Each structure stands twice: as structure tokens, then as C-alpha cells.
Amino acid sequence: MTGRDQAMRLSRAEHEYEKALSTGDPGDFARALSPLRQALAVTPLEHPDGVWCRLSLATVQTVIFKTTTDLAALNEAIALLTDLTHALPRGDVARKTALVNLADALAARYGFLTEPADLMRAVDSIKEALVAQPHDAMLLSNLCTLLHDRYRHTSDPTDLDEAVDAGERAVDFAPPKARYRHAALANLGGARLSRYRIHGDLDDLDVAIALLQQAIEPLSPDMADHVAVLDKLAEAWRDRFKARGDPADLDRAIDSYRLVTRGQAANRTADSLTGLGICLSTRARSTGSAQDLDEAIATWRTAAATPGQARMRFMAAALAATTQSEHGRTAEALEDYATAVGLLPLLAWRGLDRPTREGLLQQSAGLGPEAAASAIAAGEPERAVELLEQGRSVLWGQLLDTRTDLTALREAHPDIATRLGRLAARLDKPSEDPDDRRQVADEWDGLLAHVRALEGFAHFLLPTPFAQLSQAAASGPVVIVNVSRFRCDALVVGVDGVQVIPLPALTYEDAAQRATQCLAAVERLTHDGHGAARQAIFACLEWMWEVCAGEVLDALGHTSSPSSPEGDWPRIWWSATGPLTYLPLHAAGYHDPDDDRCGDAVLDRVMSSYTPNLRALIHAMRPDPATPGAEGLLITAVPTALPYAAATSALPTAAAEADLLKTHFTGPCTTLIGAEATRSSVIRAMPTHPYIHFACHGGQDLSDPSSSALYLYDAPLRLTDLITLDLEPARLAVLLACETALGGLVLPDEAVHLGAAFHVIGYRQVVATLWSVSDRTAPVVAVSVCENPRNAAGAVHHTTRRLRDQHQDDPMAWVPYLHIGV
Structure with missing residues (x-):
């Protein structure tokens, strides 16, 4: 290409770019894209215009993303700017520009995807740009915003205090007539508003409002910055109404949001629409205005359909649904619940790391059961099952997608x-x-x-319709106990449809209270054997029978014990939601002979298994491949104390347990004992052993369930290690360490525990524990399962019944053991 052609391309690119900057029209930015690409193609970085080409193209791509949410455009901008910051020397003015623009682009991507690494990089970029000019008010203002965002991610008040400090310095250093002073005032106002929310100091709130009013004063209503500040001001008015109860503040918030949302379509964000809906619903609660309530619902529906950040769209749909349910419009809320559930794959997008996805899913806690309750109220039980399948075990569902x-x-x-x-x-x-x-x-x-x-x-790989989900009931009914704030029901999934069994005596509040009390009793019983704790557990088992399990079994015709104690038993699969996920439905009932309630217990009427969701059970029903030699049992035993797990003690019986299992398993056995039982050796051995047994300690952090692990000799085998595996054949995993089937407190419907992990990575059957287990009875269960590994459900059922009869006053001797899978 000749120099003249290159000059013409650069000239055209410059003309289109300057026009876009002057008009601010999204269409002009889109039209500048092609000329800039053509100029960049013939302009290497070392050319006098090479840096300008890259900076300009990155700016255009960032603007395009902000107006269209085209993530590919933003990714290209970030790549261009990252390359520039690496290529240009420190102290170069253009490098500073690239750092500032990179921080802006990374912040935009963080706002869209909520990827923490983007936010951290953005903060680092601005801080690096500030090194050469520590009094640059514009950069300090940007730093205030980024640190404020980081506080919202980390909840670390140090970040917020640092944001306020940067904002105050930005305002101090910004000349009175500087065009960016309003941004400094607005950013500081936003940070002070957040500080009010954590400390409750009304001075912070009043100062925030004053700063935002100053920021908006010089801005004309048609400016994008005016809209952004007005939006933040509306939030502050709303907070002051909550603090002081002055209706005028709520009216100001609504009027401000109306001005924002009635502007140009480009300014109608899901955030602003959601905020307006919240204010309208708040006023509806205060005044009883049906008109305000209807407008709030309509506004949230618009927000949910507005392109933009998935988190806010999800929140809008969820608010529309739950608000209607709270006002008794449970059936009318169905489509809004469906919208919210449909947004979950975007909310917990695969491109985010697991901790971020778990954090985002906390916003959806309880939504799946509420959606199912809405569908039941609307007379659509099959849709209830579909929505519940979409709305819970989202992370396991994503893993199953990759195993399809x-x-x-x-x-x-x-x-x-x-x-x-x-x-x-x-x-x-x-x-x-x-x-x-x-x-x-x-x-x-x-x-x-x-x-x-x-x-x-x-x-x-779209959401599974009921016709396919019903295949989970091929061997017996799956009883989904749906616990929501608005109603509780058992959904009995059969191959031909769904039977709804209303559970009017069961409430979400009671279930949550009973679960808390029962877990506390288990904790006491584990440490001191207190008699009152035993009675609390038995009381919980009896309560579950009265409000749930007894109603279900009676409705299914299981009204008495089978005539042959060791023969064929009717079988059901339990799939609980909400607080019931922490409780042993398989053990519900009356177990004290003095109660004179013979046969009023799940154990005495049916054989129970569990499944985290229907897809996991269907996955477990896949044909077992005929793999030559794949009959072996892998026994992993760790009898010694572990320096890296200080809370654990030695397990002197583990080696003896391994020897015992070898004598009761009919096929070949491989044992990894003590120093042989390393994490790498176990992971290597698992694919060639369809049966696996662990005799070791386990750990479960209820506040961080993904960190749950089996403690091997050199390192823990974590749940996050397991989910990278896809095992075939994999028939049975026996996990008799403590709490291997107990999920986290924050995401009960995600079933984040080791039992579910082993099940989803391929094991058709898993024997796990809901609570701590007894050293006296765990080997008994292990041996019975080892003797009949292809029918582990039957082994667990019959063994726990015998243990119950032998240890009638000790629920910890038999209640914790359960079976997951086919």
C-alpha cells in the first residue's frame, strides 16, 4: 500500500472519529468503526499515528459496548489497551491515557459480568496512572468510583473509606469551573451514600444528597451525566425516606426516577427502571395504592426485558414475581418467575469463576421453590417441576450440560x-x-x-421439558418436597405426570426453625451426648412425619410396613428444597416403642433414596458400559492425624476397616493406606475402580460449601477437585466421613456437598452422611454396602433399620446415613 493510501485511510478514520466524539451519537460511533479498523490494518504501532489508531478504536469499541452491550466489542477494546500498556514505556503520556481508558473498559466489563479480576485490574490501572500525577482530580474521581465498586464486591469498609478519601481529594483538587467537577462531586456523593448504608450516620446521607445536588446543577437534562447523577440522587431520596419516613422524599425519588426512565431509550437502564419499581411498590405499601403496585410490576417487567446486566434484569423479574406473591397474586406471578428463572444461566454465566457464580446465585435463594409454588397455584404442576429443575442445582446443571x-x-x-x-x-x-x-x-x-x-x-441443551424429566421416575416416584414462603406441597413425579399433595401444616418458617434447632442439637449431641439434644432430634423426626412424610406416604398408599422385612420394599426418591435439605426425610417418624405409633415412620414403610435434582438421577440411569476388568473396589484409609487439618484426630480404626472391607467385597480390591493415600494417587486410581470407599475424615464449611473435602494423607480432596473429573464406569462411592451430604447454609437448593459431587461426576450410587457419624456404626454400614454394592440403597435401608432397633435412644447411630442415586 502506498503512503498516500495510508494517509487517506488515516484521514477518513480521524474524520469519522472526531464526528462521533462531537455528536456523541451511537450511530456515528458505529460508523467510525470500519474506517478505524482499516486505518489500524496499515498502521503499525511504531508509526506516528499507531498509538492514536489503537486508542481511538478502543474508545469506539467501549462506547459501542455501553450502547449495545456487545461484549465482543469491549473485549477487543480491553485487548488493544492491554497491549498498549505493555508496549509503551513508563512515563509516556499515551501510556497514561491507555491505563485510564483500560480502567474504564475493565470497569464496564465488571459491571456486566461481575468478574472480580476485572475490577482489581481496573483499580491497579488507575493507581498506576496516578503515580506520575497524584493530584489529578479526574483520576482520583475515577479511583473513588472503582474503590466504591470494590467495596460493593468485598464488603470491606477499608475500600469504602479509601474511596471517600479519593473522592474528597478529587473534589478539593478539581477547579470550580472544571468540566469534570460534577463527576467528582457525584462519585463522592455515591461513596458517602454507601457509607451511610453501613454505619447509619444520617450526616453521611445528608452530605451525599447535597453533593449530588451540586453535581447535577450545571448539567442540562439531555446530558447522559445528568441522567446518571439523577439516578443516584433518586436512590438517596429513597434511603432518606426509609430513614425518616417523610413521604415527600419518596415522591422526590419517584419523580427523579421518572425523569431518568422517560428519557431517550439509551438512558433507560434496567437499574433505573428497577429502582423506580422499588419506590412505587414502597409507596403502594404505605398508601395501599393498587395503581402504584400495578405500575411497579409493569416497570419491573420492562426492566427485565431491557438489554443490559443480567444481575439487574434478574432482580427486576424476581421483584415482579415475589411482590405479586406477597400480595396474594401467586398464580399471576408465574410468567415473571419464569422470566427470572430463565435469566439464571446469564446471572451465573460459565465464564465466571465458581465463587463469583455462587455469590450471584445467593440472590436467587428460594426462587425456584417460589416459582414452583406459583405454577402449582396456576394449576400447572408439570411446569412447576420444570421451573424447579431450572431454578435449583444450577451449578450441577451446568456440569451435567458438559456431560451430555x-x-x-x-x-x-x-x-x-x-x-x-x-x-x-x-x-x-x-x-x-x-x-x-x-x-x-x-x-x-x-x-x-x-x-x-x-x-x-x-x-x-435447552431447559429439559417434563416429558424427559419424568424419566427420572422410571424405577419409582420422585417426591419433590417444595417449601416456599407462600405454600408448601409435595410434587410426586411419575412417568405419566405429577401428583400434587398439599402440605398445609408445613410452612417455610417452621421448617427453617426446626432445621436450625435440629442442627444445633446434633452439634451438642456430637460433643457432650446431652439427653435433651436427643429428644430435640426425635421431636424433629416426629414433626417431619406429621407435616410432610406421613401425608405423602398415606397419599401414595404406603400405609403399613411390607409383610417381608427383608424382601422387596416399595421405593421412593426424596428431593427436598429449602430448609428441609438439612433434615433426614428418610428417618421421619416415630421411633420410640413407648409412643405406640408402630409403623408411623418412613423407614417402616418404604425404602428411601435422594437426588439433588431430576437430571442427576436420569444421568445416573445411563447404561453401564461393559468395561473389561472394571469390577474393582478402591479403599482409601487415612488412620493418622494430619498436620494440615489441625481439627482432626487420628482414626486408628481406619486400617482395620480397610481390612474388613477386603474380606467382604467379592471382587478385586486396591488399598491406599496412610502415606499411599495421597490426593494424586487417589485421583489416578478412581477412573479404573467403579467402586470406591473412603475411611478418613471429612470437612464441611457450611458458609463455604465448595471448600468441603475428604482429608487424604498429604492434602484434602476438595469438591472443586472432584468436579473436574468425568468418570466412567463409576458405580458406587461410599463417603462415611461426617456431613458428606450436608449442603451450605446460604444456597440450600444448590446441593453443594460431596455426595452430590460424586453423584454428578459419574457415580450412579453414593452412600453419604447428613450429620456426624458414630465410629461404632459407620463400619457396620460400610460392610453391609460392601457386601451388596449393586443394591446399596437396600443395604443402607435394612442396616439402618437394624441399627435403629439396637440403638433406640441414640439417633446419631443410624439417622445420618443415606443413599443418593439409582
């Missing part, structure tokens, strides 16, 4: 199936690099869209 059977796709489109399989393997083993993780997730989403465009694959 690709046979049909491979027969029709082998190349695409191969690509999808490779991406699935990469998703199962996520990179620590967030950029790589996002790229893989983007490729996965794009390839799924391509597959769904192929003939015969329109519904590939």
Missing part, C-alpha cells in the same frame, strides 16, 4: 460434536486466567447457538 450424551450429534455432525466435547473438557477444568475462561465460555455459547440452528437440534 453427544451420540446423536456425533452421528449427524461429527466435527461439531468433537469441538463441543473439547470445549466441555475445558469448561470442566476452568483456567485460572479469567480471559481464557471467558473465551472458552464464549466459544461454548456460540457453538451451542450454532448447534441449535441445525435441523433436529433446536432444543439441544
Whole structure:
């Protein structure tokens, strides 16, 4: 290309870029994109205009993202700016510009995806830019915003105090007539508003309002910055109404939000619409205005349909749904619940790391059961099952997506199936690099869209319809006990449909209180054997029978014990929601002979298993491949105390337990005992042993369930290690360490525990424990399962019944053991 051609391309690019900057029209920015790309293609970095080309293209791409949410455009901008910061020397003015623009682009991506690494990089970029100019008011103002965002992620008040400090310095250093002074005032006002929310100091709130009013004063209503400040001011008015109860403040908030949301379409964000809906619903509660309530619902629905951040769209849909349910419109809320549940894959997007996805899913706690309750109220029980399947165990569902059977796709489109399989393997083993993780997730989403465009694959990996979910009941009914704030029911899933069994005596509040009391009693009983704790557990078992299990079994016709104690028993699968996930439904009933309630117990009428969701059970029902030699049992025993797990003690019986199991298992056995039982050796051995037994300690942090682990000799085998595995054949895992089937307190419906992990990675059956277990009885259960590994459910059932009869006054001797899977 000649120098003249290059100059013409650069001139055209400059003309279109300057026009876009002057008009601010999103269309002009879009039109500048192609000329800038053409100029960049012929302009290397070392050219006098090389840096300008890259900075300008990155700016255009960032603006395009902010107006269209085109994530690919923003990713390109971040890549361009990152390369510039690496290529340009420290002290270069253009490098400072690149750092500032990079921070802006990273902050925008953080706002969209909530990826913490983006926020940390943005803060570092601005701080680096400030090194050379520590009194730059504009950069200090930007730092205030980023630190404020980091506080909202970390909840660390130090970040917020640092944000306020940076904001105050920005206001101090900004000249009175500086065009960016309003931004400094607004950012400081936002930080002071957040500080009010954690300390409750009304002075912070009043100062925040004064700062925001100063910030908005010089701005004309048609300016984008005016809209942003007005939006924040509306939040502050809303907070002052909550603090002082002056209706005028709430009216001011509503009027401000109306001005924001009635502006140009580009300014109608899901955030502002959601805020307006919250204020309208608050006024409706205060005044009883049906008009305000209806407008709030309509506003939230608009917000949920507005392109933008998934978190706010989800919140809007959830607010529309739950507010209607709270006002007795449970059936009318169905479509809003469906919208919210449908947004969960975007909320907990695969490109985010697991802790971030878990944090985001906390916003959806209880939503799946509420959606199911709405569908039941509307007379659509099958849809209730579908929504519940979508709205819980979201993380396990994502893992099951990568384990889907690709046979049909491979027969029709082998190349695409191969690509999808490779991406699935990469998703199962996520990179620590967030950029790589996002790229893989983007490729996965794009390839799924391509597959769904192929003939015969329109519904590939879309939410599973009931006709397929009902396959989970092929061997017996699955009883989903749906516990919501608005109603409680048992949904009995059969191959031909759903039977709804209302549970009017069961309430969410009672279930939560009983679970708390029962777990506290278990904790006391584990440490001091207190008699009152035993009675509290038995009282909980009896309560579960009266309000739930007895009603279900009577409705299903299981009204008495089978005639043959050791023969064929009717079997059901339990799948609880909410607080009931912490309680042993399989043990519900009356177990004291003095109660004169013979047969009024689940153990005496049916054989029980559990499943975290229907898809997991269907996955476990897949054909068992005929693998030569795949009959072995892997026994892992760790009898010694472990320096890295100070809270654990030695398990001197573990080695003896391993010897005992070898004598009772009919096939070949491999033992890893003591120093042989390392994390790497166990992971290597698992794929070639369809049966596995652990005789070791386990750990479960109810506040961080993904950190749960089995304690091996050199290191813990964590739940996050397990989910990278995809095992076949895998028939039975026996996990008799403590609490291997107890999920976290924050996300009960996600079933984040070791038992579910082993089940989803391939084991068709898992024997696990809900609570702490007794050293006296755990080996008894282990041996019975070892003797009949293909019917572990029966082994657990009959053994726990015998243990109950032998230890009638000790629920810890038999209650904790349960069976998951087929």
C-alpha cells in the first residue's frame, strides 16, 4: 500500500472519529468503526499515528459496548489497551491515557459480568496512572468510583473509606469551573451514600444528597451525566425516606426516577427502571395504592426485558414475581418467575469463576421453590417441576450440560460434536486466567447457538421439558418436597405426570426453625451426648412425619410396613428444597416403642433414596458400559492425624476397616493406606475402580460449601477437585466421613456437598452422611454396602433399620446415613 493510501485511510478514520466524539451519537460511533479498523490494518504501532489508531478504536469499541452491550466489542477494546500498556514505556503520556481508558473498559466489563479480576485490574490501572500525577482530580474521581465498586464486591469498609478519601481529594483538587467537577462531586456523593448504608450516620446521607445536588446543577437534562447523577440522587431520596419516613422524599425519588426512565431509550437502564419499581411498590405499601403496585410490576417487567446486566434484569423479574406473591397474586406471578428463572444461566454465566457464580446465585435463594409454588397455584404442576429443575442445582446443571450424551450429534455432525466435547473438557477444568475462561465460555455459547440452528437440534441443551424429566421416575416416584414462603406441597413425579399433595401444616418458617434447632442439637449431641439434644432430634423426626412424610406416604398408599422385612420394599426418591435439605426425610417418624405409633415412620414403610435434582438421577440411569476388568473396589484409609487439618484426630480404626472391607467385597480390591493415600494417587486410581470407599475424615464449611473435602494423607480432596473429573464406569462411592451430604447454609437448593459431587461426576450410587457419624456404626454400614454394592440403597435401608432397633435412644447411630442415586 502506498503512503498516500495510508494517509487517506488515516484521514477518513480521524474524520469519522472526531464526528462521533462531537455528536456523541451511537450511530456515528458505529460508523467510525470500519474506517478505524482499516486505518489500524496499515498502521503499525511504531508509526506516528499507531498509538492514536489503537486508542481511538478502543474508545469506539467501549462506547459501542455501553450502547449495545456487545461484549465482543469491549473485549477487543480491553485487548488493544492491554497491549498498549505493555508496549509503551513508563512515563509516556499515551501510556497514561491507555491505563485510564483500560480502567474504564475493565470497569464496564465488571459491571456486566461481575468478574472480580476485572475490577482489581481496573483499580491497579488507575493507581498506576496516578503515580506520575497524584493530584489529578479526574483520576482520583475515577479511583473513588472503582474503590466504591470494590467495596460493593468485598464488603470491606477499608475500600469504602479509601474511596471517600479519593473522592474528597478529587473534589478539593478539581477547579470550580472544571468540566469534570460534577463527576467528582457525584462519585463522592455515591461513596458517602454507601457509607451511610453501613454505619447509619444520617450526616453521611445528608452530605451525599447535597453533593449530588451540586453535581447535577450545571448539567442540562439531555446530558447522559445528568441522567446518571439523577439516578443516584433518586436512590438517596429513597434511603432518606426509609430513614425518616417523610413521604415527600419518596415522591422526590419517584419523580427523579421518572425523569431518568422517560428519557431517550439509551438512558433507560434496567437499574433505573428497577429502582423506580422499588419506590412505587414502597409507596403502594404505605398508601395501599393498587395503581402504584400495578405500575411497579409493569416497570419491573420492562426492566427485565431491557438489554443490559443480567444481575439487574434478574432482580427486576424476581421483584415482579415475589411482590405479586406477597400480595396474594401467586398464580399471576408465574410468567415473571419464569422470566427470572430463565435469566439464571446469564446471572451465573460459565465464564465466571465458581465463587463469583455462587455469590450471584445467593440472590436467587428460594426462587425456584417460589416459582414452583406459583405454577402449582396456576394449576400447572408439570411446569412447576420444570421451573424447579431450572431454578435449583444450577451449578450441577451446568456440569451435567458438559456431560451430555453427544451420540446423536456425533452421528449427524461429527466435527461439531468433537469441538463441543473439547470445549466441555475445558469448561470442566476452568483456567485460572479469567480471559481464557471467558473465551472458552464464549466459544461454548456460540457453538451451542450454532448447534441449535441445525435441523433436529433446536432444543439441544435447552431447559429439559417434563416429558424427559419424568424419566427420572422410571424405577419409582420422585417426591419433590417444595417449601416456599407462600405454600408448601409435595410434587410426586411419575412417568405419566405429577401428583400434587398439599402440605398445609408445613410452612417455610417452621421448617427453617426446626432445621436450625435440629442442627444445633446434633452439634451438642456430637460433643457432650446431652439427653435433651436427643429428644430435640426425635421431636424433629416426629414433626417431619406429621407435616410432610406421613401425608405423602398415606397419599401414595404406603400405609403399613411390607409383610417381608427383608424382601422387596416399595421405593421412593426424596428431593427436598429449602430448609428441609438439612433434615433426614428418610428417618421421619416415630421411633420410640413407648409412643405406640408402630409403623408411623418412613423407614417402616418404604425404602428411601435422594437426588439433588431430576437430571442427576436420569444421568445416573445411563447404561453401564461393559468395561473389561472394571469390577474393582478402591479403599482409601487415612488412620493418622494430619498436620494440615489441625481439627482432626487420628482414626486408628481406619486400617482395620480397610481390612474388613477386603474380606467382604467379592471382587478385586486396591488399598491406599496412610502415606499411599495421597490426593494424586487417589485421583489416578478412581477412573479404573467403579467402586470406591473412603475411611478418613471429612470437612464441611457450611458458609463455604465448595471448600468441603475428604482429608487424604498429604492434602484434602476438595469438591472443586472432584468436579473436574468425568468418570466412567463409576458405580458406587461410599463417603462415611461426617456431613458428606450436608449442603451450605446460604444456597440450600444448590446441593453443594460431596455426595452430590460424586453423584454428578459419574457415580450412579453414593452412600453419604447428613450429620456426624458414630465410629461404632459407620463400619457396620460400610460392610453391609460392601457386601451388596449393586443394591446399596437396600443395604443402607435394612442396616439402618437394624441399627435403629439396637440403638433406640441414640439417633446419631443410624439417622445420618443415606443413599443418593439409582
